Amino acid sequence: MTANPAPNAAPASESAPSSLIIEDGVCVAMFAYDVGQHIDLNAVERIVGGQSQRRGLKKRRGSPRHFEFDPAPITLTQDIESIEVAGRALEPQADLTLYDFGAVTLAYRIDLRGPLGALVDIGVELYENAALLASSRKQVEAMMAILAPAVRKGHVAEFVEDYCVYQILALRDHPLERAVRSGGGIFAMALRADREPLSDQAQADVLGSRLSFGQDDTAIVDWNGAILLDADSDDGLAVLAYANVELLxxxxxxxxxxxxxxxxxxxxxxxxxxxxxxxxxxxxxxxxxxxxxxxxxxxxxxxxxxxxxxxxxxxxxxxxxxxxxxxxxxxxxxxxxxxxxxxxxxxxxxxxxxxxxxxxxxxxxxxxxxxxxxxxxxxx
Incomplete structure (x- = not known):
């Protein structure tokens, strides 16, 4: 079955109805760094023992085995310091994904359960968040010191690329597609990190970059972040994380x-x-x-x-x-x-x-x- 891009959407309402409550969802704030010329992933596995996990793509939705990481990156889980964003505490652990070409991504997670409109405050506070940026560099530098024998020409470059993905897995008493119809304005404001309602033209620019596979899923992709409305969107998250690493x-x-x-x-x-x-x-x-x-x-x-x-x-x-x-x-x-x-x-x-x-x-x-x-x- 072939996925079809959703047609350019007309601007949605500027605010989501109060009835739209996120019952299950998470915001993933990713920070990508260049840490060396090459990472020997097999050596990383030997250094960290059983703490690593090879993460490929699960090949759901009938996709042929034509989309795959080669070699599959390794993901490590790290304990992190307590940080709050928009009054919400980050999950106590973050995932560090290592790619063999010398890049890593550190992913923080924030629980999104609550009103859909809260996405705007989260998006605004995540934009160029100094605390998260400092924490991410500290975490990456500490892990690279441990993994130094597995990294050729190791360093942690000054360059960093951040990207936020809002994974909305379920709405209370509503199908996911309801959020697309009613919450477009909220999504646009969150992705552009702006508390003021966007113009019709700006909303159309954000919401027009959409892709759907079935009747109950949608991906809205922008330059600063993305919305994944899908009960099973981990593969999509991995793809967006890689695109951000490639930009870095x-x-x-x-x-x-x-x-x-x-x-x-x-x-x-x-x-x-x-x-x-x-x-x-x-x-x-x-x-x-x-x-x-x-x-x-x-x-x-x-x-x-x-x-x-x-x-x-x-x-x-x-x-x-x-x-x-x-x-x-x-x-x-x-x-x-x-x-x-x-x-x-x-x-x-x-x-x-x-x-x-x-x-x-x-x-x-x-x-x-x-x-x-x-x-x-x-x-x-």
Missing amino acids: EMRYLDHQLDRALEIAWEATQARGWTAFLPGAGAAEQRRVAEFQIDGALLFEGVNNAVKLLGDQYLARLYRLASDRLHLPDWDASIMRKLDALDRMYQKITDQRAAWRMEALEWVIIVLIAVSIILPLMGLK
Whole structure:
């Protein structure tokens, strides 16, 4: 069965009816970090023993085995400090998911049971929440210190990407699809982290990015978060978490390539007489080559971590999230920079070869001059 995107929805009411009560639901606040060039997931399992869990996708809804993580990431559960968001305490444990290409996601959970309208306050307080950001970095750094032997070129980069997913599993006395009809304004305000009702145009922009599989489920995906109205949405959560990780890695790689291009540019500039010394420019050439290799490995690792074939629901959900996060634009930008770096590396190589040839010519000229002058001076 093929999933079909929901048609662009007209703006819903600005507030949800008081009768809409979330009976079962959770908000998952995710923070993604780059922690190294590669994580040996088998080594992680050996270090943590029985505390880890390999999490693939469950293949529900008749989806073919064409959407799968390769290799499956590992999830660890950590105890966390007590933090409140909008008057609600976070669950006492958080999940840390590790991907083999050197990224991790720390996921906090907040119980959503209560009025649907409370999503707005939660969304506003989660936006750029300093306490959660500091806590997430502290948790990741502590775990990476333990897992250091399993991480190649380990570090915790300054870059971080956060994303919030509101999983609404059941409404009291109402089917889930009722929330789509009546709570659209609330969803839009929560996803855009704004307590003021959004304009019709802004609501349409948020609610238009929707995907449904059956009559009682809907995914609304925006750039800052998503709503999953579904009694069984763990696979969708895993897909959205991966899309957020991919955005983080694309941002990080783009920054690294900018640095590499600056180094390559400096290496191509005139170096005076030092350019003719043995080994001149070799260090810059090695650094540029290292950036090339690391960049290509990261780009391929991230883009090949998920197998996307066919037209099933999860693949379409990924493409929807990818479009909202502008991942194709990031991919195109990175490909251009990798190509530019390759051309500059070739120019550096050619330039060094020219310098060596020029230096050799001067050595030959000096030797010829010496061989002529010495006999004239009566010296042998």
